[in-house]
Amino acid sequence: MNKRELQYLAKLPCSQRLSEFRTIEDTEQRRKTTAQVHEILLKEWKRDTRWFGIAHHLVEEVHIHFRQMFTSLMQSDKVNIAKFKECNRMLHHHHSLEDSYWFPNLKRLHPEFIDEIDILEKDHKELVRLEKKVVNGDHQALLEFCNGLLDHLNREEMISVPFLMDGSGGL
Structure with missing residues (x-):
């Protein structure tokens, strides 16, 4: 996608933007587009006076820590199982908080995002499915796990950050 198309996507309302992402059939291209739009939004969020909080x-x-840890795991041709397990323990804790508190709260306060939040919850389940292959040394599963996680974090932030900045996330 060119810069103009990415800017257009960044300006769309969140639910419409995420719906547009789902129309991109090629997973790698969808993830790349999502990451590029996320980068645009992140720059906008950082300029907002409500950003700090x-x-x-x-x-x-929080999320940057996961991005850095899991990206570093992809740098090797082999799976560092011990390091993966260490990183994944922290991720499980984080996701359990989201599944038990944050996502249900968002669904209650913003029912218009139920479908999108359901997708984020499915992402968590897919990561659990992949982790079983990763701990058996499957490098391809590690790459899919990490790339899926990065995409998940981008989409989760696109939903969560505006609510957190305007105080309508219920925290």
């Missing part, structure tokens, strides 16, 4: 914490103190 829980939104900043989620993106730049």
